[in-house]
Amino acid sequence: MQVPARFEYERASSVPHALALLERYGPESRVIAGGHSLIPMMKLRLARPDVLIDINGLEELSFLGVEDDVLVIGALVRHAQFLADPAVGRYFPIFHDAERVIADPVVRNRGTVGGSLCQADPSEDLSAAFAAVRATAVIQGPGGVREVPIRRFHRGPYETAVEPGELLVRLRVPIRPGAASAYEKVERRAGDWPVAAAGAQLRLDGGVIAEAGIGLTAVGAEHFAAPEAEEYLAGKAPGAEAFAEAGRIAAANCAPRADQRGPAAYKRHLAGELVRRALTRAAGRAAEGTAQGAGDRTGDRRGEG
Amino acid sequence: MQITVTVNGQPYTGDVEPRLLLVHFLRDGLGLTGTHWGCDTSNCGACVVHVDGTPVKSCTALAVMCDGHEVTTVEGLERDGDLDAVQKGFAECHGLQCGFCTPGMMLTARWLLDRDPDPDEARIREAVSGQLCRCTGYENIVRAVRWAARHEAARAGAGTEARAGTGDGAAGGTREGTGP
Numbered sequence: 001m002q003v004p005a006r007f008e009y010e011r012a013s014s015v016p017h018a019l020a021l022l023e024r025y026g027p028e029s030r031v032i033a034g035g036h037s038l039i040p041m042m043k044l045r046l047a048r049p050d051v052l053i054d055i056n057g058l059e060e061l062s063f064l065g066v067e068d069d070v071l072v073i074g075a076l077v078r079h080a081q082f083l084a085d086p087a088v089g090r091y092f093p094i095f096h097d098a099e100r101v102i103a104d105p106v107v108r109n110r111g112t113v114g115g116s117l118c119q120a121d122p123s124e125d126l127s128a129a130f131a132a133v134r135a136t137a138v139i140q141g142p143g144g145v146r147e148v149p150i151r152r153f154h155r156g157p158y159e160t161a162v163e164p165g166e167l168l169v170r171l172r173v174p175i176r177p178g179a180a181s182a183y184e185k186v187e188r189r190a191g192d193w194p195v196a197a198a199g200a201q202l203r204l205d206g207g208v209i210a211e212a213g214i215g216l217t218a219v220g221a222e223h224f225a226a227p228e229a230e231e232y233l234a235g236k237a238p239g240a241e242a243f244a245e246a247g248r249i250a251a252a253n254c255a256p257r258a259d260q261r262g263p264a265a266y267k268r269h270l271a272g273e274l275v276r277r278a279l280t281r282a283a284g285r286a287a288e289g290t291a292q293g294a295g296d297r298t299g300d301r302r303g304e305g
Numbered sequence: 306m307q308i309t310v311t312v313n314g315q316p317y318t319g320d321v322e323p324r325l326l327l328v329h330f331l332r333d334g335l336g337l338t339g340t341h342w343g344c345d346t347s348n349c350g351a352c353v354v355h356v357d358g359t360p361v362k363s364c365t366a367l368a369v370m371c372d373g374h375e376v377t378t379v380e381g382l383e384r385d386g387d388l389d390a391v392q393k394g395f396a397e398c399h400g401l402q403c404g405f406c407t408p409g410m411m412l413t414a415r416w417l418l419d420r421d422p423d424p425d426e427a428r429i430r431e432a433v434s435g436q437l438c439r440c441t442g443y444e445n446i447v448r449a450v451r452w453a454a455r456h457e458a459a460r461a462g463a464g465t466e467a468r469a470g471t472g473d474g475a476a477g478g479t480r481e482g483t484g485p
């Protein structure tokens with residue numbers, strides 16, 4: 001029977017209250033959101049916080065919507081809510097693709113977007129998806145609010161830019177007219193963590209790629225991104241050859257490690273192939289007109305499109 | 306720490322350690338052993354209960370986090386001595402063998418039917434994809450949920466009955482679709 005070590009429990013009633021509790025209890029206190037990463041770690045005694053600060057009551061962190069051409073995602077938005085939201089599906093099918101294959105529906109009822117990013121597991125799916133769309137993390141602390149580009153948010157395995165005493169409060173993702181996106185993952189069985197996964201966003205302008213965003217997870221890509229492949233694509237015409245080359249570049253620049261999910265060479269192969277597939281699917285969506293700002297089409301609800 | 310949790314419509318107030326998991330609060334504290342405790346690692350779904358109407362793996366939730374909330378366990382599915390349609394479906398369609406996964410399966414099925422009264426096979430399989438059955442197999446579990454959907458539609462009126470019928474066809478003809 002796995003039981004966490006003893007701890008004290010406090011329930012925050014607002015963001016300032018949560019920050020005051022973090023300040024009062026210091027570095028041995030820990031925020032709990034969905035608890036679906038933290039509770040398992042506490043049960044295995046890999047984490048032993050003295051105090052848990054429950055932020056589940058903070059409705060101000062559950063906001064999800066579009067404000068001035070920016071998709072705003074509160075840190076406490078559950079995976080299930082993120083997956084079901086029509087605006088998210090319309091503007092960022094990449095999140096829809098990713099959420100459909102993160103854990104299972106019951107876990108998705110509980111786990112949060114903010115918790116996933118703060119957990120900073122090297123195989124976290126959303127880290128790659130947010131890297132691909134170049135999101136901004138909004139962090140609040142005793143000194144106020146600051147913004148950190150997502151590609152500077154993750155500092156290493158299980159390490160983020162959120163300092164002790166601070167909270168991740170929301171994510172902001174700019175909606176870029178004409179951009180389309182997709183996410184591709186290979187897992188050993190339904191609901192499992194990725195063996196490897198890639199996300200891509202393409203913005204086309206006059207028949208060429210104006211900007212590409214590529215995210216990678218579980219393959220040791222720094223900051224969950226593939227900047228060399230993105231640079232290669234800029235200014236190129238979208239197409240099979242360019243996408244395959246971008247995949248090769250991304251694969252050459254990541255650093256997968258062998259583990260129970262597979263040998264390094266296989267993961268490197270997957271990195272390249274999944275980048276190619278994600279780019280191809282994103283380009284297909286751009287052509288179909290399911291790109292951002294392309295009218296009221298809600299896109300494919302279940303991803304068959 | 307003192308908490309009040311409404312379980313199956315009845316408020317319970319008690320003193321618990323913050324580290325007490327919801328599954329143990331229900332089983333050991335309240336004697337509600339219908340909630341099963343399996344993998345202990347949020348993978349098998351034997352421990353699924355509803356918290357405020359939503360299925361949650363109770364081995365990965367703290368009892369203190371449910372203070373002021375409503376929990377429904379398998380014991381709460383039955384109403385006034387009448388089994389829920391999902392429970393009847395599992396009995397009718399041989400949806401269980403050893404019964405270990407069954408409470409969790411039924412609670413997730415109930416939630417699915419509350420949101421989608423006419424789910425096709427793919428929807429049902431996706432809904433329970435975080436729950437493992439190691440002996441019955443999923444075929445009969447899917448049939449049991451379809452049975453419940455059909456019977457609830459029939460009870461709701463003739464119009465919806467017809468819809469339940471076409472639903473089966475659209476799902477690629479789950480065989481029991483032509484049944485009662």
Ligand SMILES: Cc1cc2nc3c(=O)[nH]c(=O)nc-3n(C[C@H](O)[C@H](O)[C@H](O)COP(=O)(O)OP(=O)(O)OC[C@H]3O[C@@H](n4cnc5c(N)ncnc54)[C@H](O)[C@@H]3O)c2cc1C
Nearest residue numbers: 033034035036037038103111112115118124125168192193
């Ligand atoms: C069975 C299972 C399968 C899974 N499969 C996948 C998968 O396939 N892909 C995938 O990507 N993930 C998977 N996950 C992980 C899951 O998506 C997330 O890691 C989990 O939901 C974390 O979110 P949470 O809200 O539960 O975080 P918690 O466990 O509550 O917190 C995680 C960490 O983040 C910190 N934290 C949380 N919120 C904040 C905040 N607002 N500000 C600052 N710090 C914060 C906590 O202190 C803690 O250190 C799986 C999890 C389970 C249990």
Ligand code: FES
Nearest residue numbers: 343344345350364
């Ligand atoms: S015991 Fe909770 S998921 Fe297995």
Ligand code: FES
Nearest residue numbers: 402404406438439
């Ligand atoms: S009935 Fe035995 S595990 Fe499902």
